[in-house]
Amino acid sequence: MTPRPVRVLTGLLIATAAATVVVELLAFRYAPDHGTGFAVRTAWALARTLGWLVLMAQVRRARATAKPLSLILAMTTLFAVGRLIVPASGRPPLPGLIGFGVLTVLCVTVVVLLYRHPAVDAHLSRRSRRPVLTREGLSLQDAPPGDPWVLTARLASFSYSPLMLVPALTAAGTLRHRQEWVLAVLLWVLAGIAVSYAALLCAFFLRRGSHRARTALTSITLAVLAFDLPLCGILLGLDGLIRDGAPLVVAAALALYAVRRTGRAPDRPPVGTPR
Template identity: 80%
Template sequence: MTPRPVRVLTALLIATAAATVVVEVLNFWYAPDHGVSFAVRTAWALARTLGWLVLISQVRRARATAKPLGLILGMTTLFAVGRLIVPSAGRPPLPGLIGFGVLTLLCLTVVVLLYRHPTVDAHLTHQPRRPVLTRDGLSFREAPPGDPWVLTARLASFSFSPLMLVPALIAAGTLRHHLEWTLAVIFWILAGIAVSYVALMSAFFVGRGSHRARMTLTWVTLLVLAFHLPLCLILLGLDGLIRDGSPLVVAAGLTLYALRRSAHPPARATTSPASA
């Protein structure tokens, strides 16, 4: 039977997904301008709702990836919805602020339950039994536990691509005023797509303990920041840098921190034969 805290967490995840949609509908209703940037950001925020549904499935199936996925979803959802609430001019509407406050409380509660509740932690660290073909036939063995920091680095680096593509598509809608930046925007979009493949391959070999893959992912993270942030400032202004640069800075920081922690895992206590 599923433990009660896990059932409570699942209910909170459903409420968070629903609250995300409600806040986005409120933002759309009260927004004074429905331009290209607003449409792209709204579509991206709605797409994040699917991520909460995936997280619900991960929790129910006791996957260790639920922890980093919940952390990254909570972080990026608040950024994605928060930048929709603040208009380009004037004050944000009160219903949107109230909805964002409720969404913030839900996201924080979800992250605390995922990382701090012992029952949820025990549920998510349980390793499923996988089929293994042996000489005696098909048997089931417990899967080896994965490094949580490696999982965090993987998922955080996977978010680079959408976090780059959203402002790149917004910038593409403003090219009529910046034709000289057409090639830069095209390269921005292509780089956003290419980063997903590089991050995928690097993260795969990081999970295998490859030092070279860890260094590659570190340099890719730094290069993404060096390329993405100036373009946000030049083409989208200071407002775009805050709205679209900040989420990538947080995701990159989380990736670098996770890579550092995975490179220096905590020492495990061992029992000597003499003390046994």
């Protein structure tokens, strides 16, 4: 039977997804301009709603990825929705601020429950059983738990691509009178797509404890920041740098910290191979 705190957590996740949609509708209602940038950022914020539903499925299936996923979702959701509420000029509307405050409380509560509540932690710590071929035949074996910091680094790196594509597509909508930046924006979009494959490759080897994968992920993170932040500042201004650059900085900082916490243990062979 599912523990009561887990059922409460599931209800909070549904409420968080609903609150995200409500705050986005408020932002749309009070936004003075519904241009390309607003449309791109709204679509990205809506994608966060689906993320909370994915997290709910992870919790119900007792997946270890639920913890780092909740942390990354909470941070990126607050940035994604918050930048819709705050207009480029003037004060944000009071209903939007109230909705954002409720969403903040829900996000913080979800993260605290996942990381601090003993019943939820016990639920997520259940090991899955998988078939393993031995000399005696096919048997069941407990799958070893994953390093939570490795999972955090992997999930944080997966967010680089959308966090780069959102400002790139926003900048693409402003090129009508700045055609000299078309090539730069095209490279920006291509870099955002390429980063997803690079992060996936690093995540594959990072799971196996590769020191080179940790070094590669660190280099990719620093390169992403060095490439993305200047373009945000030049093409989107200070407002765009704060709205679109800050979430990437937070995700990168989380990934770098997680990579550092994974330690400097020597490379280990994949699970199931003889030592």
